[in-house]
Amino acid sequence: MEDWNWIQKIAIYALPVLFAITVHEAAHGYAARYFGDRTAEMLGRLSLNPIRHIDLFGTILVPALALLLGGFLFGWAKPVPVDPRNLKQPKRDMLWVAAAGPASNLLMAIAWALLFKFSAGSESGGLMEPLSYMALAGVQINVVLMVLNLLPIPPLDGGRILISLLPVPAAQAVSRIEPFGMIILIVLIVTQALSVIMLPFIELTYSFLRFLL
Numbered sequence: 620m621e622d623w624n625w626i627q628k629i630a631i632y633a634l635p636v637l638f639a640i641t642v643h644e645a646a647h648g649y650a651a652r653y654f655g656d657r658t659a660e661m662l663g664r665l666s667l668n669p670i671r672h673i674d675l676f677g678t679i680l681v682p683a684l685a686l687l688l689g690g691f692l693f694g695w696a697k698p699v700p701v702d703p704r705n706l707k708q709p710k711r712d713m714l715w716v717a718a719a720g721p722a723s724n725l726l727m728a729i730a731w732a733l734l735f736k737f738s739a740g741s742e743s744g745g746l747m748e749p750l751s752y753m754a755l756a757g758v759q760i761n762v763v764l765m766v767l768n769l770l771p772i773p774p775l776d777g778g779r780i781l782i783s784l785l786p787v788p789a790a791q792a793v794s795r796i797e798p799f800g801m802i803i804l805i806v807l808i809v810t811q812a813l814s815v816i817m818l819p820f821i822e823l824t825y826s827f828l829r830f831l832l
Contacts, residue, residue: 629683631749635757636682639727639764640696641672643720648699650719654712656705664699672696710790714783717776724765725824731757732828758828766820767813772804773797 645667648659659665664672673679674697682694706712735754738747769777774797782790796803807813 628687631752632682632756632760635731635753635760636694637669637673637678639724639757639760640678640682640694641669642667642723642727643764643768644672644696644699646719646723647701647716650716651699651701651706654716655707656702656716658702658705659699662700664697672699710783710787714780717779717783720776721765721768724761724768728758728761728765728824728828729831731755731761732832736832762821762824762828763817766817766824769820770804770816772800774800775804 645665648665651658652660652665666672674695677695677697685694701713701716703709703713706716731754735751735758738751738754768775769780771777771781773779773782773794778793778797778800782793785793804813807816
């Protein structure tokens with residue numbers, strides 16, 4: 620795939636990136652509704668329609684540039700609004716609302732892995748080869764996004780899960796990091812420390828998928 624031109628790369632990665640990011644956000648909204656918050660539904664964001672979640676910069680431009688430059692594949696969609704005050708038990712329920720996004724990425728990674736197994740094992744030609752490449756891209760993107768979002772840095776999902784698990788004083792201390800969370804993340808990306816941190820967990824997830832299938 621290294622020899623492919625940028626049009627081929629974007630064609631292979633476009634659909635997996637789009638669904639990985641938008642389904643992740645929709646999962647937060649569905650989980651929030653389950654636990655009592657209908658904010659996303661009232662604002663028309665409780666949908667699996669990618670168009671409702673696309674952020675021109677984060678969903679299209681940033682992933683495309685990262686892919687073309689061969690850097691860390693990174694992106695985001697418009698965050699689904701969640702009002703913790705509407706949840707039945709805000710501190711406890713936010714854990715499940717936050718975890719729903721990474722969980723959706725794991726499920727999508729499994730689905731793409733099954734598709735790869737089917738397409739790679741098929742003897743028919745035609746679309747099977749590009750389909751297998753797209754399936755591999757889907758596995759890669761969803762595993763990376765899952766691991767990235769589980770980092771315990773607010774406002775990432777892992778940070779919100781950590782806040783839900785900690786006692787109130789410690790949770791309040793961690794929540795104060797949130798305004799600086801994206802700065803911390805950018806520093807980790809620029810210094811390449813993020814790849815070092817994530818790689819063991821990415822490999823562990825790949826091992827799980829191989830075992831599962």
